[in-house]
Amino acid sequence: MKKQAKQNVNIMVLGLGYVGLPLALELARFFTVSGFDTNKERIKELNKGIDITKEIIKKSYFSNSNIKFTNNYLECKKSNIFIITVPTPVNNKNEPDLKNLKEASKLVAKIINKGDIIVIESTVYPGVTEEIIAPIIENKSGLIRKQDFNMAYSPERINPGDTKYKISNIKKVVAADDKKTLNKVSAIYKKIIKAGIYKAPSIKIAETSKAIENAQRDINIAFVNEVVMICKALNISSKKVLEAANTKWNFLNFKPGLVGGHCIGVDPFYLAKAAKMAGHNPEIILAGRKINDYMPEFIFKNAVKKIEKKSKVLILGLTFKENVKDIRNSKSAVLENLFHKKGYSVDVYDPLADKKQALEEYKIKLVVPNKKYTCVIITVGHKEFLKMSSKKIISLFAKQSLLIDIKNIWNEKKLPDYISKWSL
Numbered sequence: 001m002k003k004q005a006k007q008n009v010n011i012m013v014l015g016l017g018y019v020g021l022p023l024a025l026e027l028a029r030f031f032t033v034s035g036f037d038t039n040k041e042r043i044k045e046l047n048k049g050i051d052i053t054k055e056i057i058k059k060s061y062f063s064n065s066n067i068k069f070t071n072n073y074l075e076c077k078k079s080n081i082f083i084i085t086v087p088t089p090v091n092n093k094n095e096p097d098l099k100n101l102k103e104a105s106k107l108v109a110k111i112i113n114k115g116d117i118i119v120i121e122s123t124v125y126p127g128v129t130e131e132i133i134a135p136i137i138e139n140k141s142g143l144i145r146k147q148d149f150n151m152a153y154s155p156e157r158i159n160p161g162d163t164k165y166k167i168s169n170i171k172k173v174v175a176a177d178d179k180k181t182l183n184k185v186s187a188i189y190k191k192i193i194k195a196g197i198y199k200a201p202s203i204k205i206a207e208t209s210k211a212i213e214n215a216q217r218d219i220n221i222a223f224v225n226e227v228v229m230i231c232k233a234l235n236i237s238s239k240k241v242l243e244a245a246n247t248k249w250n251f252l253n254f255k256p257g258l259v260g261g262h263c264i265g266v267d268p269f270y271l272a273k274a275a276k277m278a279g280h281n282p283e284i285i286l287a288g289r290k291i292n293d294y295m296p297e298f299i300f301k302n303a304v305k306k307i308e309k310k311s312k313v314l315i316l317g318l319t320f321k322e323n324v325k326d327i328r329n330s331k332s333a334v335l336e337n338l339f340h341k342k343g344y345s346v347d348v349y350d351p352l353a354d355k356k357q358a359l360e361e362y363k364i365k366l367v368v369p370n371k372k373y374t375c376v377i378i379t380v381g382h383k384e385f386l387k388m389s390s391k392k393i394i395s396l397f398a399k400q401s402l403l404i405d406i407k408n409i410w411n412e413k414k415l416p417d418y419i420s421k422w423s424l
């Protein structure tokens with residue numbers, strides 16, 4: 001790799017997950033970067049060039065002397081730009097859980113110096129950067145924001161598993177305390193983002209823009225999920241209805257399905273929290289969440305109407321979407337649990353999900369299917385399922401069985417008449 005001229009920018013990236021690792025490695029092509037994570041196992045693996053998220057597959061990406069991985073924050077003391085990319089989930093009441101973000105900020109506060117900049121990339125609700133994180137840093141460091149250090153917010157928009165849109169070709173929204181900070185942070189991102197930088201007028205605007213992007217997607221999917229429910233009640237094909245409607249130039253082509261993961265199914269709750277705190281009761285956002293969260297139950301209720309109590313059920317897919325390893329907030333796990341609780345024998349197969357993680361997180365023992373099932377449910381459209389031969393598919397089914405193809409990926413497969421079909 002060609003050596004880049006060193007600049008007086010020394011970056012610490014806190015949280016090396018789906019977002020932080022690709023970002024840190026990209027930045028290290030131009031700047032000195034310390035990649036910090038509290039997970040010791042993760043650091044050990046990264047130091048060996050292994051990324052279990054599979055976002056970085058090429059080992060050569062790791063052989064860059066500009067980056068070091070560590071779980072000792074004191075080794076990052078020389079940093080002057082701190083980028084926080086830690087998880088921002090919800091708790092069991094669907095309320096924003098800012099624990100990781102607060103912890104990371106406290107850590108930054110211990111090592112920042114005058115003139116430093118803290119950039120939040122984690123998804124938050126409007127106000128978090130300025131009203132929660134900045135005061136924590138001020139309190140813990142004794143420094144004063146806008147005088148001694150500055151804050152910036154730049155939401156991450158990556159879509160793991162997406163081969164078309166990667167960090168460099170996704171336009172980046174950046175906002176900061178003042179023009180100088182905004183220009184400095186934008187110049188850093190500009191090095192790695194070919195798609196360009198959008199300078200938002202304020203931190204709160206940038207925070208809100210991220211929250212509404214994901215809420216909009218959630219609501220659109222909820223709408224088509226509701227269309228499915230209406231079509232089922234009317235006894236007509238929702239697929240054909242959506243196909244017909246989609247011939248209009250401005251019809252939005254969203255597909256029904258399960259909405260899991262840590263973004264689309266979570267971020268609307270962040271937006272709802274901000275709305276409520278500001279005195280507005282959000283209706284459509286929470287209605288969308290309610291419909292999408294009901295989908296596993298909707299599928300379960302329809303399935304059990306069609307199969308015997310002792311049926312053997314196979315669920316194909318545990319990850320929250322196709323072709324990724326991420327099983328966080330898996331709605332297939334919710335579906336599995338519904339069958340399990342009602343006494344069905346249910347197997348789950350997912351060639352991408354990590355077996356140990358599935359067991360720890362959901363008590364689901366992933367299997368390679370080797371028996372005949374009365375009901376096979378495809379919840380995730382992994383390439384491996386798409387490519388399955390008709391012979392292999394047929395071998396999974398018992399006589400008089402049911403295929404629930406939520407992703408409509410086996411439409412073209414020739415299957416015998418004893419396999420009846422149901423889909424969204």
Ligand SMILES: NC(=O)c1ccc[n+]([C@@H]2O[C@H](COP(=O)([O-])OP(=O)(O)OC[C@H]3O[C@@H](n4cnc5c(N)ncnc54)[C@H](O)[C@@H]3O)[C@@H](O)[C@H]2O)c1
Nearest residue numbers: 015016017018019037038039086088100103104122123156
């Ligand atoms: N994954 C995505 O598709 C995506 C896309 C856009 C935005 N985001 C947002 O980006 C943020 C990060 O998401 P992610 O998917 O990369 O999460 P992740 O779970 O993949 O990774 C986060 C990493 O942060 C580490 N961590 C946790 N607490 C820490 C702390 N206090 N200090 C340092 N490290 C800590 C964890 O060990 C983990 O390795 C979230 O706010 C998420 O909503 C994610």
